[in-house]
Amino acid sequence: MNHVLIAEDCKIIRKGISAMIARCQVPINQIIECKNGLEALEIIRNMPIDVLITDIRMPDMDGITLVKELQKSQYIPRIVAISGYDDFSCAVDLLRCGAREYLLKPVKREELNSIMMKLEEEIQKEQSEKRAKRALCYSQIRRILLSENISREEMKEAERLNWFNEQTYSVVISSGTLNEVDETHIFTFPDVEGGQVTLMAEKELKDFITNRNSSSDYGVSDPFQGIFNLRKAYEEARQRRIRGFCMQEREGITSKNCLMPQNEMECFVQRIGTQKISKNETILLELADRVKKGEVEGLQFQDFMSHMIMRVREFYGRILAEEEISLEKLCHMLEFNNIDEYCTEIRRVFSCINERVLRENDDYKSRLKVEEALAYMNENYSRNINMAMVSNHVNMNYTVFSIAFKDYTGDNFVNYLRKIRMNEAKRLLAETDYKIGEIGQMTGYEDPKHFMKSFKWVAGITPSEFRKNLRVKDGITENITPKTKIVTF
Structure with a gap:
């Protein structure tokens, strides 16, 4: 229970009733006191009162007059009348006028507590029914708002709720x-x-x-x-x-100029993923300006953008999912204050898509160049090549090539080239009778000592020991792979 109002001209009785209510078994947010009917009527007109406890005889406006005046109000609290024995006939009149309960003075705590509990139960039940009715009405009204094809019977059903x-x-x-x-x-x-x-x-x-x-x-x-x-x-x-959203100053705009031919819309969508996205921003700003001037209807602009966003979702769906870029907010134009805010968000989202597409394209180009570099290294490992020579061959910046090479192979250029050369050296040691120095030259090592040191660092033994170990086994070539373009380790 939220508010209880006590209207009683005798201060001692008023304070006593207030104390009993405060200690009753019903939780109450606020107890308000006044000394006559006029004050009570003013309070009730300005705030919702759940229960009014009023004396019958009061100066300025008695309890009976107060209750009769309240019958004219839209909201009437539950009324409990208080009187002495000699006012019983008046109490009957007050009950006829709408009072719910009647108490004799002196008021007994047990009787007041019992009445308050009964009224609290009624209030809770009424509020529960009211919430259920409101929820049903809420559902029906929302359906009416969102659907243009509501039958008259459904409308009548909603009207019967009388909200x-x-x-x-x-x-x-x-x-x-x-x-x-x-x-x-x-x-x-x-x-x-x-x-x-x-x-x-x-x-x-x-x-x-x-x-x-x-x-x-x-x-x-x-x-x-x-x-x-x-x-x-x-x-x-x-x-x-929509007119306010489009910042259009006059009503009655009916222009339906073509916003953009279908083929141009497709070009717009395609450009989102290219270096030419700035052209899209210009087109979008010009379009918003046409809408604000009234050359284009707001509803037409809304439909156009809905179609545009649908095409973007279809075309860039994979990137939207991977980058967790949501287009949901763009589908609800009126969530923004005005068309300028909306277009700003569109440009921001499209820019995020653009950055990811360009980055992905750059990564793809880098992969192709690294693969070209690997093929070149497999063909020219016997020459005195280095990373500068290979990066120039594939037309990549030295630093960018170094990063891209390691990202793709998982190793740096020097180690990877050494592994290519050592792989070929092992094959030659197993399959041919070339001398150690000759095999070193054939795999890019002019200095035999450098070759032997590098081989031992990779294999853990010298080239001669490697050859001897292979020749004491049967099937010495079964683990030797032929020359390949790309080495996998």
Whole structure:
């Protein structure tokens, strides 16, 4: 229970009742006290009171008059009447006017506690039913907002919930979410086509507009009544939201100039992954300018961008998945405050795709050049070659080649070349009778001592020992591989 109001002119009795309520078994957020009916009526008109405990006889406005006045209000609290024995006939009148319970003075703690528990149970049950009814109504209204083909029977079913109660409302479509959403708004839907849709009564609408920094980031319908006008109100607010989003100063824009031929859209999508993406940025800025000038309808622009994003998703799907680049936000144009913010996000996302594609293309070109370098090394290992010579052969910067070579092979250039030469030296030692010095020259070592030192560093034994070991076995050539273009270690 949130608020309990005690209306009693006798301070001692008022304080006593307040103390008993504070110690009763029902949790209460706030107990409010006043000394007559006029004060009580003013309090109830300004804040929701769950339970009113009122004396019958009070100055300025008695309890009976207070209860009768409350019958004119939209919200009536649960009323408990307090009286002396000589006021019993008045208490009966008060019960007829809407009081729920009756207590005789002096008020007994047990009786008051019992009444408060009973009323708390009623309040909880009512709130539970209200939440269930609101949830059902919420679901039906959301369906009405999102579908253009709602049958009249479905509309009547929603109307039977009687949530609107003939109150006047406006539909508000805004970007993002409101700072505070509570039941002062008739209904709030936080994610409809990327924006927030709120049904507001007149007072809440005035506060909303007053506190909004810009009129371009929301759209408001004219006032409507009844659920049958909900879709009309929504479409009106949506049109105004799109006009505000596009920063168009005048209404009634009907131009439907062609935004971009289909073949040009395909070129636009293709250019995202090239060095020519800057041309796309120019086209996008020009397009946004046409929309702002009213040369293009906002809805037409929205449909065009939806199709564009769909093609980007189809064309760059693998990269979007690998880089975890999401296009979801771009699908909801009205989530942004205006067209400039939207286009900025489009350029940012497309730039991320562009960077990944260009990087991947550079990696692919580097791999091709490294493979070309490996083929060259396998053909020319017998010559006095080095990394500078090979990098020049494949037209790569020396440093870039060094990094790309190690990324591809897992080894540096010197070690890899040595392994190629040693692999060939082992084959020659096993299959031929060439002298050790001759094999060294054939594998790129002019100095025999250098060859033998390198061989022992790789094989752990000298070339002569390697040859002798092979010749004491049968099938000495079964583990010797023929000359290959690329060596795998």
